[in-house]
Amino acid sequence: MAQQTAAAGAAAGNGVRGVKSAARTVEVLEVLAARGNEPVTVRELCDAMEAPRSSVYALLRTLTELGWVRSDSTHSLYSIGIRALLAGTTYLDTDPLLQVVQPHVDQVSRQLEETVHYGRLDRTDIVYLATHQSAAYERARNRVGRRLPAYSTSLGKAVLAHFDDQELEAHLPPVLTPLTPTTITSREALREDLAVTRERGYAIDDEENTPGLRCFGVALPIRSGITDALSCSVPLDRLTPEHEREIIAALRSTADVTLQIVRGLGGLLG
Template identity: 80%
Template sequence: MNQHQAAVAAPPASGVRGVKSAARTVEVLELLAARGNEPVTVRELCDALEAPRSSTYALLRTLTDLGWVRSDSTRSLYSIGIRALLAGTTYLDTDPLLRVVQPHVEQVSRQLDETVHYGRLDHTDMVYLATHQSSSYARAQNRVGRRLPAYSTSLGKAVLAQFSDEELEKHLPPILAALTPTTITSRTALRKDLDATRKRGYSIDDEENTPGLRCFGIPLPIRDDVVDALSCSVPIERLTPAYEKEIVAALRSTADITLQIVRGLGGLLG
């Protein structure tokens, strides 16, 4: 049983059971979104969802007709549809924090000429809501809406370091899979890393997502439950201890300015 199926099987704290068909629809859309530009066959979907072919195919047909999924001319390959894009851009367009943070992400990125990100925790992943790239190097995967495991990113570790051990477990997958040879895959090692993050005041992703890049993260404690963070990605060959201090200071200054603006706006968070 996968995580979505487990969530449906167990009633939430409110005592209201989840709607299985709705959960299955979300599973399909999230799986297709995670595949990016790689279409998936019905069989692959059935295997991933542990679902019957007949019901999966019927769901795909419905989602295709409604524009949430697209298929090839033979209806044998499926990928995410345009309506999913429209829903995602609406979230970005209406998020009040993003409107405040994004100009400062761009400003500090230009100041350092490094790639700077703003992200938010979603269950076990960090979702990238804003990115401004360095003019010195470009990465195709630096896109808004990208999801990466929180445990392997400086954005995620900046947020996870704010949690107790009990809260931390809620935001970790059952297995900490390796994305690179240096990804932390032990819960014990991750807790030590988060302890170091708390003492330092910032997190470090040491080539844990992309070989050759080291990333530094700062939490944005805008809400009582800290789920937002800023990070900066830097090619290792450009790093020195002095430059690391400059980067962290710039991120902290950006976070402080952002927090002052949000608090000044008062009802921004509703």
């Protein structure tokens, strides 16, 4: 419901009348996408959206018929449909910046023998657009399209560190919910962490998102307004001061090379 209200407010602020049914349709898809592999009931959707059952059920029927939502045989459980996958892959296939960044993500990951990510800020979350997994150890895969709170990741904090207080607040949820015991949950503590990030030039996620992992992130100023970043995730038992310095140097070098390529291409990237 908050997202729908925010969307309507943004439209009104631009002098454009928002379409409530369109906003509610998008909200249905976003709630389902956020649940991942967990199907939801109509009641759960109504509660999440603060919307009447009749409206939600009508939307679900239409979206199911069109392939954006799928249901079980009893039409009591719903999840994201195949059309959403097609839309997501099209975004990845047509993003010109991703085509530039992906080879460098792969290269630096092989060089460091660690997992490297490329992500983009979307409201309060970081969305993973590219990942190259380390071949040196097994870990849970960070799939492309995964969303995590920006405040709890090195990718997100590398971007948030470039914002003033007003911009920062626009990209934080009302409550900073802990993902681990070390997640920063105080706005004051987060601002202090971001100030340190600005000073040293890179962000650190110290088991704030996943226990046993430390992540380092650098911003990629390749768009108008900084929204993109690179990060490297390292199991603590593999991390030494020397390896940490190597990781930070490699991320900075990769960011510099990527920026030079993007500037060289100029308007070709749109």
